[in-house]
Amino acid sequence: MGKLSTLDFVWEQLTPVPPVETADLTGKTVMVIGANTGIGYETTKHFATMKPARLILACRSKEKGAAAIQRIEKETGYKSAELKLVELSSFSSVIAFADKLEKEGGRMDIVIANAGMGSEVYKPTLDGYESS
Numbered sequence: 655m656g657k658l659s660t661l662d663f664v665w666e667q668l669t670p671v672p673p674v675e676t677a678d679l680t681g682k683t684v685m686v687i688g689a690n691t692g693i694g695y696e697t698t699k700h701f702a703t704m705k706p707a708r709l710i711l712a713c714r715s716k717e718k719g720a721a722a723i724q725r726i727e728k729e730t731g732y733k734s735a736e737l738k739l740v741e742l743s744s745f746s747s748v749i750a751f752a753d754k755l756e757k758e759g760g761r762m763d764i765v766i767a768n769a770g771m772g773s774e775v776y777k778p779t780l781d782g783y784e785s786s
Contacts, residue, residue, distance in 0.1 A: 679706035683762050687712040687740070688769030690722040697766055698722070702732035708760070709735045712751070712769075714742075742769055743779040 658666065684701045688694040689711035702709055709732065713719035719737040726735055740751040755762070779785045 674700065677704055679704040679763075682706045682764065683708040683710070683760060684764040684766075685710040685712055685738075685762060686766040686768060687742070689713055689766075690715065690718040694766070694768040695722055695725075697768065698735075699726055699730060701764075702726050702730040702735065705732065706763075707734070710738050711735055712738050712740050714739065743781075743783075743785050745781050 679701065684706045686694050686698045686701065686709075689698040690713045698709065698711055711719050711722055713722070716737070716739055719739070723735045723737055727733055738751065738754070739747075741747040773785070777785050
């Protein structure tokens, strides 16, 4: 996106925003990775309003994930959210997470791969890959 003239900027600000999409997710399974804060949380909250059969919050922290589920229940009334723990910087954690989901069975209809972080300092993961 390039530079906007003052008139273009004002026009963009006055242009109505299209409505947020909704759908009936009855019987569907939705998983949001990085669901406890920021865009991931807001995405999860929006999916909760569409009442999927399963809504999985994939997070690193049990405490932060549980707090997100409580907030979602309070804000949307959706009571079927599940917390699954995964540390994406660890291959063994990702493999264990995938194996657990596979053993539980069922299908995965929607996956939002939202998790990410940035750092200005080089820091390797336990597996030897860069995490910054």
